[in-house]
Amino acid sequence: MHYDEARLYSITKRIIGRVAPRELSIVDLVGPSYLASLQGLRNRFTRNENRDAPLGVGGGEVSTIVTPVVILMVYKSIEMLAEDTYRAGKSSLTGLIRRRRKHHRTQEGQPPTPEQLAAIRQQTERIAKEQGISTDMARAIANQLIGCLLEDATSDD
């Protein structure tokens, strides 16, 4: 199961289509190339620390738009799965041979384990809290994300 840009974009679009369908136009406008750089996403979204900035609107994030946050969640989850695969591969002889180029691959044909899904859910809710997304919406996004990951694994099989 290889997560290229198109597939990431597809997952993001599916989640947005289910939790916030009116934001689909934003996803279309943003496009797949926006998702190309994980480092860029890291720079764009960090912990919501300085909420009361001088000469601002006050408080924290004003927008209730979830698209950018969903993109971040999807990427973080994929990254987490890739890290797990990397660690698992590193401990074996095969992994030692392959470890250079395996950052963006999960274990082929194997759906995420329950531990991984729990970790993804936890991470998703943490990001949602940091970015000011409501608890209900965070749970809905986490559910959709997990569903998409499982669906992808099944379709690959």
Place this chain on the structure above:
Amino acid sequence: MTDPFEGVRVSSVIHDALEVASTRRPSSGGLLDTGSLLSALVSCDFAGQWDRFIITSYKEHDNEQREALRQWHGVRLTQQCAQALSLASAIAEAYRLEPMPPGALAIALISIPGSNAASMIIGDPGESLVSQIQDAILGTTLEGLTDFIEQRTKAASQKAPALEQQGARQDAGELPDGSSSPKQTRRQLESFRLITILGMALLAQSLLLGQLRGAAELVRTSCLFQQNLRQATAACSTKLAHHTAGVAFLTALAYYSIVFGLRAALKISKRSVRNLHPRYQPAIAVVHEISKEMGLRLPPIVGRTRTGARIADFKGRPVLAMSEQTAAMALLDGAELRHFKAIVRHEIAHILARDFAGHRRAKALRSGNRSIAFVIAVLAFIWLPASTAIRMSIKTAVVFIVVELSIRALLRRREYLADLRASQWDPDAMAVVIERAHRHSGRRVLSLLRAPLALHPLPSNRLLALSAPQWLERLSATRLVVVGTMSGVVLLSITSTLREAFAGANAVLVDTRLAGFIAGLPIGLVMAEAALSSSSEEDCLALQWKRTMVLTFGLVIGVVLSPLSGTHLIGTFNLDATSLLVIPVLFLGLMLAAQVLSAAIKSSLVEGESTLPPVIMRHLDRRLVECVSALVFGSVLSIAWSWADLTANYPDYVPRYELPDASIQRVLGSIAQLVGCFAFSPYSLIALMLVYTPFLYWRARAAPELRQASRWRSFSTADLVKVLKGGGILVMLVLLIAAADGHLSTSVAYGGRHWGIALLYIMAAAGIIAVLTHYIQPATPWRGPYSIQTVFYIGLIALLPAKLLGGSTFSLAAAIRATVIATTFSAAMGVLLATGFGLLTRSLMEMLQVNQRRRSAVSDALR
């Protein structure tokens, strides 16, 4: 191959466009041509109004010479493209456009004969393309640009063979001629010139202070001979304190010289602005639309931040930074778009009020205080006894807290005004935005506890102010108590008598003089904020004016009601505490003066390029007003500091003010004392306000285009006449009271506790204020913070600490007389300064306009 952009700073948009264009080159190792660069520039520059032009596909045109002589970052350029980049560099350098804006590159691309870009773009046939691009893309008009371009293109065509030879030599591995970059040389010269100006100004000031200090030392020597041993010991202690303050002063001098001087010269910016992703172009378009709607002449740079939206400062230009989530709101229709517009309006209201500049000044004051206080504390622990050092450290700590709280209170006040201005278009959307912004603010109890430190008011208060703007005009008991108490304490604590009262009680460690400083600082900040930020708010000018007036009158009432003794009006004031306020202001003024002087010198000295950069021309009036005001203010303060030191520490040398006397010596002594009073009290800030307002008026008269702008409509000639008449009436009434006091003084001046007389004075003062307030501002309400009642209450509250802290032993009549005369003196000084510097400003502006007209005539004749 040489790089045409070597040593030139270009904007990020140009950099992006070059990168994009280099990726779009034909795959057969093609050269970068002007057409592809123009196409990429259009796709990357969202600030420009490119929709005013028809841009055809660049593939249809290909006339450029495919012989690469120059390159950019390894990308080979066609001859026309290389010429265009060189021309853009020359334009940016000649007109001081740093970093090079996209408009300069666009003009250069279409100005090269035979370039693909020139054949791709179609504009309005009735106007030249260069002027259209200046208007739509560059955002300003560069005088004589067409002639400049013609000269450069001719010179470039003559240099082309030489360039070919040079390129061939470099390709063959030969080194280029070793000449230094003119850009670097210019920058070095600029730095040197600025630092020289700054250094000379500081040297002159130090010499002046040194002279005054030398005079003080002479007096000190004579005093030491005359006094007994105990007094000599006290003098030594004073000397040590003076040394501490002196070193602190020198350290601060070095600090501000380095920070402000180098920063002004080299334009060091601590924080770079990150670009918003190009896909959020609709958000940028909305920002431009709302900027135009709200009357902002130049839309802000749109940048990216991590959370919400805020205004940042990028080298003097406002940046509207917003998060991607916020920018994404503009991509939707309906409610989200309305809310996005409300956010943008709020931020642009901050820009219109020039809050970002005020915030920058506040940060400078804060950082300066921090460094100076550190030096003071360290030196105090080295040189002074432990108890004194601890006391001084407590002082500085308290000053920090007060400065911080004052700055935050001012920022909160600005938020109310921004909310109100933004809500004029869509109040409901603004209310929703406020509610959303504070949805994560936590429990209300915690919010209340954090309120004094918060940068924004409580959401409930913001919503209340939106729904009922008159709520801002309410009679706030807290504000009354704070302002009134501080007004009273500031005047009381600068008397040395109160120190004795505290020493007798032996209950307070903090010196009472510190209380004066603490109390004076927030008032000073409020006054400065009211005076310095009133230039840009079209409908808030009257509001600022009223605010300044009410604070002034509140202070005057505080002065009048405070039982000061005329003989102790100055008292002793610690140099260390003074330096915390005086030195930052002084250096701020010097920095601004150096900027303007440097611009003027550069424009007059650089041969053949005597046109002031348009950006500086546009902001010269504001910079000039600020720098002159701050310079005068700082100089008066520093000179008066030395005079006050003399009068306070050597009272036998400088006669004190007691009663008007025919003796010349006494009159001189009284003047010196009043100068000291002028320096150490908020009178100097009142004078600053008096200087500043006529400046605005004269600037408006000197520049007809500004007079036509909406912000000047609220301040007409009639208003100025009213102000001047009001000032004259104030002087006359004060003199009348002083004359009446002459009759009363023999009977009540030294009797004390004549409350009937005191009440008479209070009523007289209230009457004066009532007449003046309603004469100058007929719409002044009888209720609210600007009303007579408020001012009166502030004065009464100011009386309380005076009476509680030993005021009963002083003569009210003498205090009133002294303060009334001091007020008159301050007002007269303010009017004189306003007249003098107003004339100076007008003359300078007229001179610049004449020069401009002359240059236009010359360029027309040449054309």
